Amino acid sequence: MTPRPAMFERMGPKFAKAFGNADAVFTVDGVARPAVRVILRVWRETDLAEEQEQAVEGTTHLLAVSASTVPGLASQRDSVA
Structure with a gap:
């Protein structure tokens, strides 16, 4: 993973507040914690399945939040709405 550009270092919650496009409640x-501003990205890709020659759409979701905004968060244990 490439490091964050220098101008965004130490911005943490301020970056999410400025560029965030969703509010999330973490448990x-x-x-349940109070709602925080997050950055939610959705990628859609369409590809041709080789075996059936049929279009297949894939969707990937990426949720970014500052670690200092949600202390104690662990990826496989907790949930978000």
Whole structure:
């Protein structure tokens, strides 16, 4: 992964507040936290399945949030809405 450009270093929550496009509620250790601003990206790709010669669409979602905004968050244990 490439490092973040120098102008964005240490921006953390300010970056998400400026460029965020969604609000998310994180549940950490069973406790719902207040909503925070996040950056949500959706990529859609259409490809031709070789075996059936049929178009297949894939969707990828990426959610970015500053770690300092949601202390204690762990990827496989917690949830987001």
